[in-house]
Amino acid sequence: MRSRFTLGLTALSAALLLWPALVMAEGEAPTLDSGNTAWMLTSTALVLFMTIPGLSLFYAGLVRAKNVLSVLMQCFAITSIMTILWTAYGYSMAFGDGGAMNAYIGGLDKAFFNGVTVASLSGTIPETVFAIFQMTFVIITPALIIGAFAERMKFSAMLIFMVLWATLVYAPVCHWAWGGGWMGKMGVLDFAGGTVVHINAGIAGLVAALVLGRRKGFPTSHMPPHSLPLTVTGAGMLWVGWFGFNAGSELAADGTAGMAMAVTQIATATAAVTWMLIEWMKHGKPSALGIVTGAVAGLVAITPASGYVGPIGALAIGGAAGFICFFGATSLKRAAGYDDSLDAFGVHGIGGIIGALLTGVFASPALGGAGFKENMDMASQVGVQIISIGATIAYCAIVTFILLKIIDVIVGLRVNDEEETMGLDIALHDERGYNY
16 A cells, blocks of 8 residues: 555646656647658758759750750759749748638739748748758749740740749749648648649640740651760669759658658659650660659659649559650640640649649548548548649639740740750850760
């Protein structure tokens, strides 16, 4: 009896001693986590690495030799200009408080990174790290679009278009999904940018290709990539950098980030092999261009799903991306007759739609996923995914079309025939990629 009394008294004393600490822990503000911060610093560098040099080299190898510098110049200029834009007002429009309009757009309370100090946090990481991580997304998204109109747009028109597009299309859609807007509140699953990045860029690219028209000689003239080694190297860099894109979107070094990395690898490999096998059966030989294009399609499709699906979902999404994007990037373009120069729509638009849609299926716990949004089953989650896809397509297409038409009236979109024949490297930049 005495020992029981002593034990009870000891337990009561320990509880009373710990009570203030427990109360404080429950109400205290988030504190910086050095492990999460280190991972996010790494992820930010990896996503920037995706654009320069990854996407730059991937696209540069795909164009003709006379246009190689123009593509590299566009990617580099976009990286620089989007950095300034994001600092000035883009971050605030995407992640700031929009007040009465918050369902649709953020405000300007964080313009010029107002209030973003050394001490300010976003969850358990510095807000500076979060803001720059998100900056790398607004850098790569416009850069993806240039693949659709490569070899024929004026550099000046491209710069004006990208500034306006990032302001009027990217920032609002980003806010809808991730900044507290209507799409996020509706329950959309978009872990790392199926709607915000890939559908957005793919649709903008398709509209741009249609508005600008075909390149001279397309489709009768043969326009092969001038350097597949550059393209394969760029694709490899994209694959590695994508781990920061997807696993980094967890904003923490935890189990979800680990699973996001795993499914990214699985889906990418599956899509690459799927594309390779289809091409092998269809044309008799597998190509380097085919396998790397398939890999990029897999990377795109797993992006919205990466934090929500398991290995089974990754295999299914990767296989679907490799199969559907193969025909979307080849047969559809040939049948419709548009000139999507480097298959920006065929890979990013179609791949993004596949991934966003199938996220609503393979997030199911029965299929190894993390589960749907609260109070949703598969049917309702797929319904939300469809609404988000449709809204992104409609909004992006309409605004992109209007912007391009306005710019065409003011400065003109397309280089003249002589400049296009000469190549944009000499015509627009007075340089050559190669001096033989």
